[in-house]
Amino acid sequence: MKTIKRMLDHMYWADGRILGALEESKTQDKDLLKLARHVAVAERVWLSRLQGKGSAQYSLWEETEDLTAIRKMFEENAEQYRIYIEGLEESALDEMVDYANQSGVPFRTSVRDILSQVLLHGQYHRGQINRGLRMESAEPIQVDYITFARPKRG
Incomplete structure (x- = not known):
């Protein structure tokens, strides 16, 4: 459980950093903004699925120009994941969650695998965003786990 909590802390940090890089770049690239919103x-x-709620009300691939709304969503997500994970016992990681994907297809997946998906999915798309920033000649931001984990200097 300690590793998952640490990885979630990295996710919150990396979400904030990639959003900051997008804000600083003043990008108008709709695909990059769409990727950030998608994450x-x-x-x-x-999280809705982990909480036993439906997720059909969410649209994963909408365009947006509102980085403030995305930041608010990241902050709310972090708060809700912290609450969720603090109430989770180690033994619950192997419990199965029944849910339907966004197309309505039913699945059954362990809590552990869902949390792993959340952690890896975001990192994948943050890499895509960084690549897009570099292509715009903007400075990509370091979001690697090791950068997060290293002791801060100075």
């Missing part, structure tokens, strides 16, 4: 919504979708 935030996907985190929310998976």
Whole structure:
């Protein structure tokens, strides 16, 4: 459980950093903004499933220009994941969650695997966003786990 909590802390940190890089770049690239929103919504979708709620009300791939709304969603997600994980016992990681994907197809997946999906999915898309920033000649931001984990200097 300690590793999962630490990885979630990295996710909150990395979400904030990638959003900061998008804000600083002043990008107008709709695909990059759509990816950032997608990460935030996907985190929310998976949390809803973990909480036994439906997720059909969420649209994963909408365009947006509102980075403030995305930041708010990331912050709310972090708060809700912290509450969820603090109430989770180690033994619950192997419990199965029944849910339907966004197309209505039913699945059954362990809590552990869902949390792993959330952590890996966001990192994948943050890499895509960084690549897009570099292509715009903007400075990509370091979001690697090791950067998060290293002791701060200075």
